[in-house]
Amino acid sequence: EVQLVESGGGLVQPGGSLRLSCEASGFTFSSFEMNWVRQAPGKGLEWVSYIGSSGGTVYYADSLKGRFTISRDNAKNSLYLQMNNLRAEDTAVYYCATSSPMDSDALDNWGQGTMVTVSS
């Protein structure tokens, strides 16, 4: 069974940094493309970032303007999101999700999410 477990969320002050992790199990992590998607309280889904299976290809939402960095460690079956210079508008639940092997644009397995709150 595919399992994705996010961690690392919490309360951080504006301008601060946070590193989210997503631990994967139940599938060959190194073969799958991965994504981060976020959802602000009471709002819709917003795609954040994508990383290829080897980590060589990454994409980001235009709105992030270089503040976030996605990475992965296939030896540890883990995905990461380094978030710097955090703003109040980054407050959201952050989900990690696999790209479907049938259609890489489709996100077919999701974690339960980790909450990030940016506030002073």
Place this chain on the structure above:
Amino acid sequence: QSVLTQPPSASGTPGQRVTISCSGSTSNIGSHTVNWYQQLPGTAPKLLIYSDDQRPSGVPDRFSGSKSGTSASLAISGLQSEDEADYYCAAWSDSQNVVFGGGTKLTVL
């Protein structure tokens, strides 16, 4: 303001057929496949439809997707109370990112 446009709400009675629209542009829906997600209250999203009209294993055939030009639709037939959820469309964009619709809250009356 979301890149893809969905109606904020939809409703129907049990057994009815409901459709949810998703409008985009030539740089997203017009040139890439559309995916649909269902998010039940308090849970993570679930992939409902991929590649415009394909259902992942386990998704009932009451759910169907279609696309024409720069618009897509999700249809739910034989509406059931457990279908009450938020539904999101999404597509890849020529600017190398995934764009989502704002979501449609479906109420089963």
